[in-house]
Every structure is written in C-alpha cells, then in structure tokens.
Amino acid sequence: xxxxxxxxxxxxxxxxxxxxxxxxxxxxxxxxxxxxxxxxxxxxxxxxxxxxxxxxxxxxxxxxxxxxxxxxxxxxxxxxxxxxxxxxxxxxxxxxxxxxxxxxxxxxxxxxxxxxxxxxxxxxxxxxxxxx
Numbered sequence: 066x067x068x069x070x071x072x073x074x075x076x077x078x079x080x081x082x083x084x085x086x087x088x089x090x091x092x093x094x095x096x097x098x099x100x101x102x103x104x105x106x107x108x109x110x111x112x113x114x115x116x117x118x119x120x121x122x123x124x125x126x127x128x129x130x131x132x133x134x135x136x137x138x139x140x141x142x143x144x145x146x147x148x149x150x151x152x153x154x155x156x157x158x159x160x161x162x163x164x165x166x167x168x169x170x171x172x173x174x175x176x177x178x179x180x181x182x183x184x185x186x187x188x189x190x191x192x193x194x195x196x197x
Contacts, residue, residue: 066152066153068152069148072145073149076145083113083116083117083120084117084121089114094113105187106187106193106194108180109131109133110131110186110193112134112137114126115127115128115130115131116134118130119134119138130194131194132192133182
C-alpha cells in the first residue's frame with residue numbers, strides 16, 4: 066500500500082506545483098527532448114501545458130495543447146484506482162489465457178494509437194502542441 070500512497074502524494078505535490086507555476090513561461094521546466102533536438106512533437110508534447118490548463122478549468126486550452134489528454138487523464142486515473150483497490154484489498158487478477166490475450170491486444174492497440182497520434186500531430190497543423 067505504501068507505493069500507492071507515495072504515488073498519490075507525489076502526484077498531488079506535482080499537481081499543486083504545476084497549478085502554481087505556469088509552464089507557458091520559459092525557464093521553469095525542461096523542454097521536450099524530441100521538440101528540442103528533432104523539432105517534432107512527441108505524443109506527450111503539450112501535456113504539461115494541457116494539464117496546467119485543466120487544473121485552471123480551461124478545457125479548451127487543454128484540448129488545444131494536447132487532445133490526447135481527453136483520453137489519457139481518465140485512463141491514468143482509472144488505472145491508479147484499480148491499482149489502489151488491488152493494493153487495499155490484496156486482490157490480484159487471476160486471468161485466464163484468453164483474458165491475458167485480450168489485455169495484451171488492448172495494450173498493443175493503445176500503443177499503436179499513441180504512436181499514430183505522434184505521427185499525425187506532426188502532419189496536421191492543428192494537432193501540434195503549439196508554442197513550447
């Protein structure tokens with residue numbers, strides 16, 4: 066249970082800091098390596114600015130910075146909730162081979178979607194992360 070609590074505290078501290086310190090102002094956070102060295106947006110580019118916007122209630126700004134956050138944030142919150150529940154109750158998944166295969170297909174599909182988004186966002190100007 067300690068890793069779950071430590072992760073929750075770390076995420077909360079990070080969110081409080083991010084809410085207080087605007088990533089749109091240069092010098093507070095490091096740049097994305099793919100943007101800095103290659104000049105292209107990775108799938109996560111704009112994620113910090115989008116999360117900052119979300120923490121300030123600006124949904125449109127979040128979507129403008131990184132539209133993938135509309136799926137990523139709920140997915141991460143759900144995964145954290147499942148992890149916390151399993152840690153609290155001590156339950157571990159007892160998956161059949163068919164369920165394991167289905168889980169693997171979902172993971173591969175998610176990876177393909179994220180990688181495809183990374184490519185498409187560099188080809189479609191609106192999907193770019195904007196100024197970094």
